[in-house]
Amino acid sequence: MTQRILILGAGFAGLWSAVGAARQLAETRRAHGPIEILVVNARPFHSIRVRNYELDAEASRVPLADVFEPIGVAWVQGTVQHIDVAARKVQVATAEGAKTFDYACLVMALGSALVRPPIPGLADYAFDVDTDEGAVKLLEHLRSLPLQPDSAGRYTAVVIGAGLTGSEIASELPARLAKIACGAAGTRVLLLDHAPRIADQMGEAQRVIEQALREMGVELRPGVRVARVLAGDVALESGEIIPASTTIWCAGMRASALTKAFPVTLDTLGRIPVDEFLRVKGVPGVFAAGDCANFPIDGTNDCVMSCQYSRPMGRFCGHNAAAELLGEPLLPLRIDWYITCVDLGPWGAVYTEGRERRLATEGAQAKRTKQLINRHRIYPPTNRNREDILRAAAPVVEAAPSKNVAAAT
Ligand SMILES: Cc1cc2nc3c(=O)[nH]c(=O)nc-3n(C[C@H](O)[C@H](O)[C@H](O)COP(=O)(O)OP(=O)(O)OC[C@H]3O[C@@H](n4cnc5c(N)ncnc54)[C@H](O)[C@@H]3O)c2cc1C
Structure with missing residues (x-):
């Protein structure tokens, strides 16, 4: 019987969970039965949400088909309505009517919304x-x-x-x-x-x-x-x-209200407590990543709702969800750096390091870092090449973005 890894959301955490799980299934040497990866997302594209303040809406959309089809990940456009953890079922409203999906393993990655x-x-x-x-x-x-x-x-x-x-x-x-x-x-x-x-x-x-x-x-x-x-x-x-x-x-974000479906105590931002393997504490078979999950990501400090954490959380979460089904070891996530890079339009940008936000660069120099992040670093490969897509989901922590990006000649 096919076992299903069901991933809710295809933002930074959900998309990378799906690719991370597909990568792990492709890499394993362990014999296993059929495993399906199925993603549910409200839109047919991966939204590069951090670019929503920019002028060009098209540039911030990556069709899900371009990422998922080459690696054999199935996806459904629909809105998650209800999650039944006890029955391991999720109800989704789609254009063709209500659908119910069961799962062997669930990844909760429905993100956050402005309050x-x-x-x-x-x-x-x-x-x-x-x-x-x-x-x-x-x-x-x-x-x-x-x-x-x-x-x-x-x-x-x-x-x-x-x-x-x-x-x-x-x-x-x-x-x-x-x-x-x-x-x-x-x-x-x-x-x-x-x-x-x-x-x-x-x-x-x-x-x-x-x-x-x-x-x-x-x-x-x-x-x-x-x-x-x-x-x-x-x-x-x-x-x-x-x-x-x-x-x-522009004030305030809170985790998806569907986090309330899980029998756990949510934090003040409505986030689900997970361990360093992105497993929801006390709920077998359920993982969570991105803005709807929280743990001390550097060993001490809580996650900041951010793209910079959601992407690696996704990669590790997908890897671990597949590894758990396969009976392979899980990988802990720990990220020791935190940066912010704020776009300041025609003036440039500002780049800080650490939770206390020490000034690293500003103006045109920081703008080059911001453009590298927004236009390249946070995108999945869009060339429909299976190897490139899977490689990009390796469960490793990248270095912080460079603060010395050279000007184009
Ligand atoms: C304008 C702006 C600028 C930002 N700038 C930065 C920045 O510079 N650096 C940084 O690190 N972070 C930044 N962020 C924050 C960052 O965008 C979020 O932290 C990040 O998107 C969280 O990723 P996620 O995958 O958890 O959630 P999301 O990216 O929100 O993805 C959630 C996905 O789930 C889908 N979904 C939600 N509910 C349902 C449902 N019921 N059914 C089906 N699908 C559903 C959504 O459509 C979406 O595709 C910025 C945010 C905004 C709005």
């Missing part, structure tokens, strides 16, 4: 760059601005949340809005946060981000709270009204 607090109007009027769909909706809205009736806030964008994502989209907007407005007066970009400083959590990069945003003309508004959002303006708790046709919410 929208109950600020009046936020759910209805604020855009986001959290998902591919959200990014496309924002792009279409921005392109439509010249067709909208003239108003005080037509070319004003308010970004709420001055963390990584908010800083990145705020950096893109001045140039983008100016282009869309074709020289019309009144383009404004404001970056709001309730913290006392913009990019408050960014350690030594904080002053760099603040300086870059100021130089690009972004109005910085730390220490403010939003009271409500409408289609044409944003009201602050102070009573100030900012006319703005575009509001973008």
